Amino acid sequence: MKVVKFGGSSVANADQIHKITNIIESDPSRKVIVVSAPGKRYKEDTKITDLLINLGELIEQNQSSEDIYGQISDRFQSMIAELGLSGDVWSKIKDKIDGSIDLIKQGDKQGIDALKSCGEDGSALLVSAYLQHKGTPASYVNPKEAGIVVRDQPGGAIVLEESFEKLFELRSREETLVIPGFFGFTPEGKLVTFSRGGSDITGSIVAAGLKAELYENFTDVDSVYCVNPMIVENPKQLTSLTYREMRELSYAGFSVFHDEALIPAFKEKIPVCIKNTNNPSAPGTMIVAELPEREGHVVGIASDTGFLNLYVSKYLMNREIGFGRRLLQILEDEGVSFEHAPSGIDDMSVVLRENQLPKKKEEVVVQRIKDELKVDMVMIEREMAMIMIVGEGMNQTVGIASNAARAFREAGVNIEMINQGSSEVSMMFGVKSHNLSTAVQSLYKTFFESASITKDPVHRDF
Amino acid sequence: MKVVKFGGSSVANADQIHKITNIIESDPSRKVIVVSAPGKRYKEDTKITDLLINLGELIEQNQSSEDIYGQISDRFQSMIAELGLSGDVWSKIKDKIDGSIDLIKQGDKQGIDALKSCGEDGSALLVSAYLQHKGTPASYVNPKEAGIVVRDQPGGAIVLEESFEKLFELRSREETLVIPGFFGFTPEGKLVTFSRGGSDITGSIVAAGLKAELYENFTDVDSVYCVNPMIVENPKQLTSLTYREMRELSYAGFSVFHDEALIPAFKEKIPVCIKNTNNPSAPGTMIVAELPEREGHVVGIASDTGFLNLYVSKYLMNREIGFGRRLLQILEDEGVSFEHAPSGIDDMSVVLRENQLPKKKEEVVVQRIKDELKVDMVMIEREMAMIMIVGEGMNQTVGIASNAARAFREAGVNIEMINQGSSEVSMMFGVKSHNLSTAVQSLYKTFFESASITKDPVHRDF
Structure with missing residues (x-):
């Protein structure tokens, strides 16, 4: 069983969502899917999460927010229309956005995190609906239902141990499961988000909890480069590296991953594969616990x-x-x-x-x-x-x-x-x-x- | 005015004492002399300080100590005889040794430090007497009289700031002054020794207090080697280095100096020169605050x-x-x-x-x-x-x-x-x-x- 995570560019528009459902359907072991919020469609575009943050600020300050609200609504509705899905999907997304806005208006601190999470939540609703539409049995699974329990900590949630056991129960489900990334719930039921880029964290937690044979992380590059391509032109690509190598590289500026995202997967020794949604046949970069040849090379x-x-x-x-x-x-x-x-x-x-x-x-x-x-x-x-x-x-x-x-x-x-x-x-x-x-x-x-x-x-x- | 320190090998026997008085008399600015205890005369010989430590232990344990006492007495008395000095000098040294033994017998903790200090004290009495004998006006100056006030700390005394002002007053003395190294007195008048090798510390403190133009440290090597000669055969000699260089080298195994000995001199920016008693015309190694050429060489x-x-x-x-x-x-x-x-x-x-x-x-x-x-x-x-x-x-x-x-x-x-x-x-x-x-x-x-x-x-x- 594989846990597959798709980043923001992989769910940025209807075309991309079509691509990722093909990727999911091409391998029956791709059973649990984690999605980011829709990202940029072109360089000057704005990510849904940034629109949601902006919307939240306007509401907190009692300013006019109709324009931003309209942009968010348009993006989701155009994807739904293009994918030929029913208006039902938008109603569900709209309910969550409106509910979060109400919380903010009531001065409930949870409102901002709830609103921020609507991008990932919308993606998950969309992708699960489109899979069903194409005839693949699929369900949207909320992180609360999945069992992602976290400690609320300034700057980002921290997953609690109890989550992993709960997540393991998802293995008994037969259909494909689509889980929104980026957030979890405190033991008291409060929605809190991980630090920015936190869908990688969700994917890693889910892969660890389900003891997946592989955690695939789809992004928009064929593989990890051995050095920052902004500094060295067209650098070599890495076919494999170890967790420790990845962790040290991430620390010092490697932007493929969020610094700590992979740790839950590391702890369970789940192999991780970085792959490209736009070129899924490329082998990608494998990140594993150990590699047999250790010649002391710089990777x-x-x-x-x-x-x-x-x-x-x-x-x-x-x-x-x-x-x-x-x-x-x-x-x-x-x-x-x-x-x-x-x-x-x-x-x-x-x-x-x-x-x-x-x-x-x-x-x-x-x-x-x-x-x-x-x-x-x-x-x-x-x-x-x-x-x-x-x-x-x-x-x-x-x-x-x-x-x-x-x-x-x-x-x-x-x-x-x-x-x-x-x-x-x-x-x-x-x-x-x-x-x-x-x-x-x-x-x-x-x-x-x-x-x-x-x-x-x-x-x-x- | 120069402060000149002579190490154990430079006062090991009558010949050596004759040599050092010649060195002192050859330069009228060599006005303040600090001496170690008589060291080894040949490889298998025992340093006076080790004999004194041994003597103290035997007395503490109530064991027979006549043999050791005899060895100490013989060494001092033969030097006195060879130098043609009066029995008066030995009486003074003997009084101090006997007084320290009494303290130990009375269970006074000060006794051990007092006994350990008799080597340096004896050297200073001998050297000052021999200078007078040769017609050079000279006085023995006890560290208490000189003003070396210290804090009693396990493992070694630490000099107190007030010492330096008191020491400066010695500049008004006209004769050559000979001060025993290795010990000072607490503000309450208790004798305490520095850590082993502490005559270097005394020399450095005296040079700083007197604001000497130069602190000459006479030992038995022509200069400082750039690397341990036990590891590299016949290595290059250093003609000059800075305080910081010396401090770092001392820390990591350079044995010429006691790690912290030079610090009082460093603080007052007194130049230090390491010279050889057995070859006083060799230029030695200068240690100074700053060197004009800084090419980033390894020294x-x-x-x-x-x-x-x-x-x-x-x-x-x-x-x-x-x-x-x-x-x-x-x-x-x-x-x-x-x-x-x-x-x-x-x-x-x-x-x-x-x-x-x-x-x-x-x-x-x-x-x-x-x-x-x-x-x-x-x-x-x-x-x-x-x-x-x-x-x-x-x-x-x-x-x-x-x-x-x-x-x-x-x-x-x-x-x-x-x-x-x-x-x-x-x-x-x-x-x-x-x-x-x-x-x-x-x-x-x-x-x-x-x-x-x-x-x-x-x-x-x-």
């Missing part, structure tokens, strides 16, 4: 900007038990999350995402460090970028660091920071943001284009 | 064994605000001091000195990490070694990392950890202990023997 290069370095120095810091802990305590007190904390002998750096330390908070943090830790110096360096090279076993492979360092040298880029040794599958480099592209291009050349280093570094059989 | 390679890596991993660690802080808190609670804490995304390593985590304590720490942090894995890896390459400006020099990584590769040594980015003057590498020598030899070859990288990397004018 991907991820990069991200927007970091800063908080540097402190103090004579004899290294003799002061608790110094590092107290520095991190100050950050924690101020609600600042840090990424890494490399230390020297009399100095220590803390690498943060820049958004964690707006100017106002920076002043407070710096003052507290001066006052409470009596440091000799504290300094903030912004506009840092992180580059991560990733590959199973590479940290036990002699020469990877050497090749990487040579790539930076050839690019004329100074390495501001190296963090290696904790993760077995990655090596992290800090550079000034303006050097990012040059450095990544040079690394790509070194690890993916130079035949002398390794032949065919990305294709591995499994 | 030294330090290395040390005896580290371990405590590795923890947990899914989504990186989203858990306070995780790193809580891990360090556990170590702090258990009195464990850590060196570095590199982190990945879902994992974190803490590098410690092995002596910080004996097996018993390891169990407690590991259990607490499991229980309190709910980690997926915790693992201890022992027998790690650290290698540090050091040089002002090197972290802003493109290519140093590349050369270093290539050296490891050529040696066939895997880099387990890289810590770069916090210190501006060093880059740290973790390797398995058994790879240490091979790696250091390869780094030496790369940075000090290869003409293609940089000509003459160690000689810098200033």
Whole structure:
């Protein structure tokens, strides 16, 4: 049994919905479907979710919202008409939108999340109706019915363990099930959404709960690239990678997946396949727990900007038990999350995402460090970028660091920071943001284009 | 005015004492002298300080101590006789030894420190008497009289700020002053010793307090080597280095200096010169605040064994605000001091000195990490070694990392950890202990023997 998730571009219009039902029907094991909200049909188009968020804001502010409401209604109704479905489907979607609007008007905080979820909910209603229309037995399954129980947490819901057992019961259903992504319900029955892009999370949770043999994630690319195609033109594609590789790549800027989306699937060791709705016969990229060949190759290069370095120095810091802990305590007190904390002998750096330390908070943090830790110096360096090279076993492979360092040298880029040794599958480099592209291009050349280093570094059989 | 410190081998016998008085008399600005206890005269010899420690233990245990007492007495008396000094000098030394023994017998904890300090005290009495004997006006100055006030702390005294002002008053004295190293007095007048090797600390404190133009540290080598001569045969000598370079090199195994000895001198920006008592005309090694040429050269390679890596991993660690802080808190609670804490995304390593985590304590720490942090894995890896390459400006020099990584590769040594980015003057590498020598030899070859990288990397004018 396969769980299949379709992203926003795969349900953006009637044509796309027709395509995905063909994909579903072409493989009888594709039994449980998770859908995103309709995405952009063309570059300047607006995603349904953005329209819904906009609508919610207008209603909260008591402003005129008829225009936006009309756009949402038109998009759903034109799809329904094109697919030859009955007006019934729109009535159901409309009821949910109107119900959410009423909640907002009553000042119920749940209203905004409920309205935001109407895009995915509408997609699921549409797709299940169209499958039935084509003669494939199918049901819409609400996340509450499916058993997706979550903890309500600022910025995004967190799935609760009990969900998985409940989800497993869906295996007894005979028809094809279509579940809207992006939201779940608290044990008290309150609708809450995951963080943005949360349909990937739903898909991963459902695949884990159902112990699927495969979780297929359909998007609009043939496979995952080994490096950001905005930085390197036409880069190599990855046929396979491990969960850990994917997780590290996602962290540092790989946009295929939401950072944590795959974790529920990882935990259950469900293989994941990234495929293209517009080219379903392409093999896609497989993401699995383990790969048999582990030659210590670099399989991907991820990069991200927007970091800063908080540097402190103090004579004899290294003799002061608790110094590092107290520095991190100050950050924690101020609600600042840090990424890494490399230390020297009399100095220590803390690498943060820049958004964690707006100017106002920076002043407070710096003052507290001066006052409470009596440091000799504290300094903030912004506009840092992180580059991560990733590959199973590479940290036990002699020469990877050497090749990487040579790539930076050839690019004329100074390495501001190296963090290696904790993760077995990655090596992290800090550079000034303006050097990012040059450095990544040079690394790509070194690890993916130079035949002398390794032949065919990305294709591995499994 | 120069402050001059002589190490144990420089006061080991009458010949050596004769040599050092010649050194003192050859330069009228050598006005303040700090001396160690008489060291070894030949390889199998025992240092006076070790004899005194042994004597103290025997007395504490109420065992026969006449033999050891006799050895100490013989060494001092034969030096006195050979130098043609009066029996008066031995009476003064004997009074101090006997007084300390009485304190120990009375169960006064101060007794052990007082007895340990008799080696340096004896040296100072001897040297000052011999200078007078040769016609050079000289006085013995006790650290209490000099104003060396310290905080009594387990494992070693810490100098208090008030000392420096008091020491400055010594500038008004006209004769040559001879101060015993290794001890000071608490504000309550209790004698306490610095940590072992503490005469370097005294010298540095005295030089800082007197705002000396130069602090000369006489030992038995012509200069500081750029790498451990036990690992690389006949390595290059350093003519000059900065305080920061010296501090980082000392940390990771350079044995010329006690790790923190130079800090008081550093703070006052007193230049330090390491010289050889047995070859005083050699220029020695200058250690200064700043050097004019900063080409980003590697000036030294330090290395040390005896580290371990405590590795923890947990899914989504990186989203858990306070995780790193809580891990360090556990170590702090258990009195464990850590060196570095590199982190990945879902994992974190803490590098410690092995002596910080004996097996018993390891169990407690590991259990607490499991229980309190709910980690997926915790693992201890022992027998790690650290290698540090050091040089002002090197972290802003493109290519140093590349050369270093290539050296490891050529040696066939895997880099387990890289810590770069916090210190501006060093880059740290973790390797398995058994790879240490091979790696250091390869780094030496790369940075000090290869003409293609940089000509003459160690000689810098200033």
